[in-house]
Amino acid sequence: MNDKVFTKPIEKQFEFNEEVAVVFDDMLNRSVPFYKESQKITEFFALKQLKDGGLIYDLGCSTASLLISISKQLKIEAILIGLDNSDAMLEQARKKCQALGATIDLQNADILEYDYKQADVFVSNYTLQFIRPLVREELVKKIADSLKKEGIFIFSEKVISHHSKLNKDLIECYYDFKKEQGYSEYEIMQKREALENVLVPYSEDENIKMAKNCGFSHCEVVFRWANFATFIAIK
Numbered sequence: 001m002n003d004k005v006f007t008k009p010i011e012k013q014f015e016f017n018e019e020v021a022v023v024f025d026d027m028l029n030r031s032v033p034f035y036k037e038s039q040k041i042t043e044f045f046a047l048k049q050l051k052d053g054g055l056i057y058d059l060g061c062s063t064a065s066l067l068i069s070i071s072k073q074l075k076i077e078a079i080l081i082g083l084d085n086s087d088a089m090l091e092q093a094r095k096k097c098q099a100l101g102a103t104i105d106l107q108n109a110d111i112l113e114y115d116y117k118q119a120d121v122f123v124s125n126y127t128l129q130f131i132r133p134l135v136r137e138e139l140v141k142k143i144a145d146s147l148k149k150e151g152i153f154i155f156s157e158k159v160i161s162h163h164s165k166l167n168k169d170l171i172e173c174y175y176d177f178k179k180e181q182g183y184s185e186y187e188i189m190q191k192r193e194a195l196e197n198v199l200v201p202y203s204e205d206e207n208i209k210m211a212k213n214c215g216f217s218h219c220e221v222v223f224r225w226a227n228f229a230t231f232i233a234i235k
């Protein structure tokens with residue numbers, strides 16, 4: 001189904017509710033530049049890291065697109081756990097897993113509170129940006145503490161620039177992308193208002209500094225287009 005969520009006046013802040021969940025795959029494909037490419041890079045590093053009997057968590061798994069794709073490519077046995085606190089998203093995820101015969105452990109959980117096992121890979125694409133800054137570092141520290149030695153954490157985020165003109169131009173470049181995806185000026189502005197103070201992006205440097213402060217030995221960008229970046233952090 002096509003995303004038309006913001007063709008009408010917004011009545012509340014952005015939520016990952018039923019209305020969003022049923023059009024979410026279309027929304028992401030048309031709202032995140034090079035979403036498929038950043039997903040492929042995530043899959044490459046996750047599959048490279050996963051050994052027989054390994055464990056991967058996807059935090060903020062939404063409709064489980066990533067874990068479903070990884071499950072199709074796996075050549076070894078591994079445990080795939082997808083966490084999300086939106087029932088509506090998990091309902092879509094379960095429907096897709098059933099239709100595609102994917103064996104993924106989908107759990108309704110708050111990623112801030114969850115009791116993680118030691119894992120080989122953590123992924124959290126376009127999710128940390130929705131975690132309040134006050135507790136974001138606490139979550140990344142929990143992820144670092146739950147990774148095996150040399151384990152990897154791949155995360156993708158919308159990013160800002162602290163150079164005000166460049167930041168403004170990056171946003172304009174992004175909105176041009178959205179228009180090319182068929183969104184109207186009206187939809188773009190409605191969504192921007194809905195996301196105000198709900199999606200709180202950091203700069204590229206702030207994300208890297210956060211990862212290093214939380215115990216990762218290395219963190220760098222492996223993909224970036226304008227104001228969207230994919231990072232890999234190594235324990």
Ligand SMILES: C[S@@+](CC[C@H](N)C(=O)[O-])C[C@H]1O[C@@H](n2cnc3c(N)ncnc32)[C@H](O)[C@@H]1O
Nearest residue numbers: 016060062084085086089109110111125126127
């Ligand atoms: C932009 S979506 C992530 C997209 C997904 N990772 C992908 O690449 O397709 C953000 C997701 O994080 C979930 N989320 C936000 N805060 C959460 C929390 N505290 N605990 C669990 N899930 C959360 C939302 O329900 C939503 O499904």
Ligand SMILES: O=C(O)C(=O)C[C@]1(C(=O)O)C=C[C@@H](O)C=C1
Nearest residue numbers: 027028031032126158191192195
């Ligand atoms: O920043 C925006 O305008 C977006 O649409 C980006 C974004 C995201 O990065 O998560 C926001 C909400 C949806 O989850 C889909 C895309």
